[in-house]
Amino acid sequence: MSPADTRERLLDAAQRLFVQNGVRATSLRSITTEADANLASVNYYFGSKEIMVQAVFSRWLEPLNKDRLKWLDRVEEEAGDGPLEVEAVLGAFLGPTFHMMRDERARDFPCLFGRLHAESDELTAAIFEQFHDVQVRFIQAFLRALPHLNLPELAWRMHFLIGAMAYTFGAADILKFISKGQCTLSDLEGALKRLIAFSAAGLKAPVPNQGDTTQ
Amino acid sequence: MSPADTRERLLDAAQRLFVQNGVRATSLRSITTEADANLASVNYYFGSKEIMVQAVFSRWLEPLNKDRLKWLDRVEEEAGDGPLEVEAVLGAFLGPTFHMMRDERARDFPCLFGRLHAESDELTAAIFEQFHDVQVRFIQAFLRALPHLNLPELAWRMHFLIGAMAYTFGAADILKFISKGQCTLSDLEGALKRLIAFSAAGLKAPVPNQGDTTQ
DNA sequence: GTCTATAGCATGATAGAC
DNA sequence: GTCTATCATGCTATAGAC
Numbered sequence: 001m002s003p004a005d006t007r008e009r010l011l012d013a014a015q016r017l018f019v020q021n022g023v024r025a026t027s028l029r030s031i032t033t034e035a036d037a038n039l040a041s042v043n044y045y046f047g048s049k050e051i052m053v054q055a056v057f058s059r060w061l062e063p064l065n066k067d068r069l070k071w072l073d074r075v076e077e078e079a080g081d082g083p084l085e086v087e088a089v090l091g092a093f094l095g096p097t098f099h100m101m102r103d104e105r106a107r108d109f110p111c112l113f114g115r116l117h118a119e120s121d122e123l124t125a126a127i128f129e130q131f132h133d134v135q136v137r138f139i140q141a142f143l144r145a146l147p148h149l150n151l152p153e154l155a156w157r158m159h160f161l162i163g164a165m166a167y168t169f170g171a172a173d174i175l176k177f178i179s180k181g182q183c184t185l186s187d188l189e190g191a192l193k194r195l196i197a198f199s200a201a202g203l204k205a206p207v208p209n210q211g212d213t214t215q
Numbered sequence: 216m217s218p219a220d221t222r223e224r225l226l227d228a229a230q231r232l233f234v235q236n237g238v239r240a241t242s243l244r245s246i247t248t249e250a251d252a253n254l255a256s257v258n259y260y261f262g263s264k265e266i267m268v269q270a271v272f273s274r275w276l277e278p279l280n281k282d283r284l285k286w287l288d289r290v291e292e293e294a295g296d297g298p299l300e301v302e303a304v305l306g307a308f309l310g311p312t313f314h315m316m317r318d319e320r321a322r323d324f325p326c327l328f329g330r331l332h333a334e335s336d337e338l339t340a341a342i343f344e345q346f347h348d349v350q351v352r353f354i355q356a357f358l359r360a361l362p363h364l365n366l367p368e369l370a371w372r373m374h375f376l377i378g379a380m381a382y383t384f385g386a387a388d389i390l391k392f393i394s395k396g397q398c399t400l401s402d403l404e405g406a407l408k409r410l411i412a413f414s415a416a417g418l419k420a421p422v423p424n425q426g427d428t429t430q
Numbered sequence: 431g432t433c434t435a436t437a438g439c440a441t442g443a444t445a446g447a448c
Numbered sequence: 449g450t451c452t453a454t455c456a457t458g459c460t461a462t463a464g465a466c
Contacts, residue, residue, distance in 0.1 A: 167378025
């Protein structure tokens with residue numbers, strides 16, 4: 001059932017517990033117990049809790065971001081010299097995360113990542129550095145798809161978009177609460193479609209009048 | 216400078232440290248040191264750390280939610296029997312939070328609350344129960360302002376909206392990162408206007424075709 | 431590679447003097 | 449109300465047997 005390799009079992013167990021209780025609140029003891037491994041194994045395989053936390057995140061974040069870029073490559077290729085569709089760029093940005101939830105072992109990673117934002121640390125800062133390439137490429141793509149936005153306006157709207165995404169995964173229980181149990185994340189296609197529809201409309205909205213757009 | 220009352224000083228210090236380091240990671244020792252009070256004072260005034268955490272949140276959340284309802288009363292009154300404007304309902308929902316940031320003592324509460332979502336607990340569940348009235352009233356108002364949405368579709372969109380809001384306050388450093396330092400939360404009016412424009416467009420967007428809308 | 435045992439430290443809570 | 453001192457517990461990390 002679970003992989004034989006202790007190192008992988010530790011990562012799986014840590015990920016599961018991080019989702020449930022947060023990174024800080026999860027002890028090495030609970031991880032090694034859950035992984036059916038020895039307390040000392042974490043330090044044997046990783047050297048410290050912090051390095052292990054990094055490993056938990058990098059394990060899925062790296063392929064996830066590669067997926068996003070590959071997907072964006074395809075979208076840009078198909079568009080050629082023509083206009084770039086916002087919905088397509090959004091699909092490249094959001095799709096891989098939703099797709100990830102079809103893989104049983106990666107399933108709870110989007111939830112974990114959604115929750116990470118609140119536990120910001122020196123630790124978190126290191127993780128967000130992995131987004132540099134994705135950030136640069138998607139800013140370019142969005143600017144091309146949304147010629148009515150300048151960089152600061154786009155930055156605000158990407159921020160709202162990322163918030164909506166992070167919250168969708170990290171706070172699914174609140175969705176259930178709002179909808180009186182009628183909405184859950186289990187319909188992944190529907191959720192993705194809804195998030196794209198919502199944020200495409202938000203991104204396309206005209207910029208409201210104001211004085212200074214740089215703050 | 217700081218209020219003379221120890222109890223208040225403890226709440227202020229706790230709030231400040233919770234924003235910086237998270238609730239779980241903040242020790243009673245650091246709180247009492249920051250508040251210039253004795254280690255035993257937390258247990259003297261509150262009985263336990265958990266009760267104090269509740270107090271930190273209730274202190275601002277209660278007036279905040281009352282503000283939202285009063286603001287919504289006014290919006291509904293002005294609309295009379297006519298149509299209800301989405302932007303006005305959004306103003307009632309979001310405005311009080313932004314307004315709160317003008318009060319020096321409450322300033323970092325929206326950030327704290329934005330970050331809370333990721334530290335969900337039995338503790339958090341109790342806090343979210345304070346939203347019952349606000350939730351009921353705003354769902355009604357949004358349904359009236361957005362007749363093309365049914366409850367499940369609205370619930371999804373409110374979820375996206377709350378995510379964007381929580382992230383705006385809780386992850387302002389990421390906004391700075393995306394915009395290469397050009398965007399900050401310091402222009403509150405601008406931020407509120409942008410968030411309303413973005414989410415009004417998202418809420419108004421037509422519902423994309425799909426089979427089942429209940430999941 | 432896996433285990434036990436434990437060092438060294440920080441935590442929340444409390445008892446009791448003032 | 450405020451303080452010191454301390455308890456019991458839990459934590460990360462490591463040393464060293466097997």
